[in-house]
Amino acid sequence: MGELAVQAIGFGIVTAALIAIGAMGFTLQFGLTNVLNISYGGVMTAGAFAALLAEEAHLPVAIAVLSAIAAGALLTWLLGRTLFAFYARRGAGLFEMVMVTLAVSLILQYGIDAAAREQIYRFSFPQGASLHWGWFTVTVTQLALVAVAAVVFAGIEVLLRGTRLGKALRAMADQPRLARTCGIPTGKIVNVVWLLSGALAGLAGLAYVINSLTIDASVGTEFLPLVLAAAILGRAGSTRGALLAALLLGLVTEEVSALGGAAYATVAGFGILAIVLATRPAALAGQAAAKPEITV
């Protein structure tokens, strides 16, 4: 039992890495635009399928990764600057925008499903050797996924806290009207956020299918609840919070799976979310109440 619990820590970190990549992208965009973007799941799927196409064309692994990132970035940017901006200009509120993104999510999912002929495909990304350190077992690719999550986190932190762009982005997220008044190029900032968030969505979709080894049109929407949970648990807009929340969710789900049974793992993960929201409702409501303006 003790051995299983220790092993689950390693597994939890890998699962956390998968969740964190998506959650950081989601929270970055949500923090700035205030759009609870349900279509993020569909974008994750699109990114994963872009990588699959590259893989099936026997292109190098790096090209497959770049395809996922590029597809996610481009699709999200297009959606944000055209469709979401259109509805925002027409006065859509927070709830209406959620409905718009939900509709887009369904269109993406079923569109991809039709294009993929409703099939499940195997995703034969090289897994690398299994490495054994004491009780821990992990593949080279899983280690790489953890490293990617760490690099993404570090990169966003440097961007947000060490660059003018990042400072402008944080200013916009806190006080959008004031930021505009001060001459911050809001359009450019929003473009960057849509692109960055989309790139991370594509990368998260790829990371998910690398781990699950299969891909179909619903992978992103199935993964989205965990990503959303981490983003909300970590407080919208906070990449540090998203990372910590992803770690918590990853560890709890794997520990419960190891000690209590796999069927209870997801229940435990969302149980934590429910408890946190019940005891600290500001994690969800605070952001929206203080800053209801949509910035797209």
Added chain:
Amino acid sequence: MKKSIHLALTVSGVLALAACASSGSGSGSSSGPVGLVQVAAYTGDQAFEAQFADSIDFPAIYAVNKAGGILGRQVSLIQMDTKSDPADALTAMDKTLATNGNVSGILGPDSTSAATLVPLLDSKHLPMMIAAGEAAYDRSAYSYLWRDVPPDPANGEAIALWAKRQGYTRVATVFGTDAGSQGDLPGVVTGVKAVSIALVDQENLTPDQPSYRSAAQRLLAAKPQAIITESDGPTAATFFGELTQLGSIVPIIGTSGTPSTSYFTPLRGAIGNANFSKYFRAVVVGNPVANPAVPAFNAAVLAVQAKLAKPVSQWENNSFSESGYDAVIVLALAMDAAKSTDGAVYNKFIMQVTSPGAGKQVVYTYAAGMAALAAGHQIQYIGASGPILFNSFHNSFGAQAVEEFPANAPAVVVGTISQAAVQALNG
């Protein structure tokens, strides 16, 4: 004012037509195509059923129509999507019956929708060939319910018998928590205990999670000699892929719900073709038989291959597809024998065209059955799945086959579990 009256009359007319359409359902019309409704999940998380349904419907309807149809009328297929949800299935069935006045029989319901649809269809006097394996239908009081596949527990018990025959003394189970995957689990647990095999670990997996590593690790720690399993394909791929990464793979025995492209493709990718061919076996419903019905079935499959999931070889000699194909042929022959497409009339002829009897002419194809009936003979249809011997509860249990699945080749039968053996297990 004139415009308003016109509109009111139009609306009244439409409502009246709709009412007529509703009231006309359930008995089958006397002209035009004979409608058979396939109840299956064409969308949603059980959508893998669709390709199974296609592998049954298209060959069977092709065979019937090629022989001249039922009572001179062609058969039309009406695909009803349950959307993998029992409530959606009920709404969809209401709509299907309201908008199709020619429905004469039902292919299904499936496990997901049986609880909601069977009472409705029975009340409408629509004979149904159910594909639901639930034990609840072993001794059903529904007059219009028929089943020519073994119930789920029987499949689970056959798996346990196969495991015993292989000499395993320690096995583990890995099942998805979705309703479609859970059906065989009770039979497996009962059967494993009955043959004195230790069940060392039970893993129930919530489908479509990013990882099952902890569950895989716990299973490895229990050191099973074989794993008995059913889940959706992606879940199986993730679990067994991680199991392979963590340790060594052991023989896997799948239920009758596992053999399909949507299960095999991801699993082959996850554990590798060589491992899959070496370690994976499935115990499937239907007894592999050699009779003239089998080549007729395979010929029908090839004739409609453009409509079936690729590779088409997976459907040739496929025991599950053969059972479903036989079910369609039986319905059609019963209508011919009754000289009616009205379910209330032809329902009792289902038993008549399948049961043996002195002086009955044995037929193996729809064309032969139709010709024999036209010549005034009584018939016993023996299908591609073998004799169909319905008991008083309209259940026909046959033997079950153990199959292995070489890459790019049809399934190979490596053993059979007789119905007698399964019944003996139940005492």
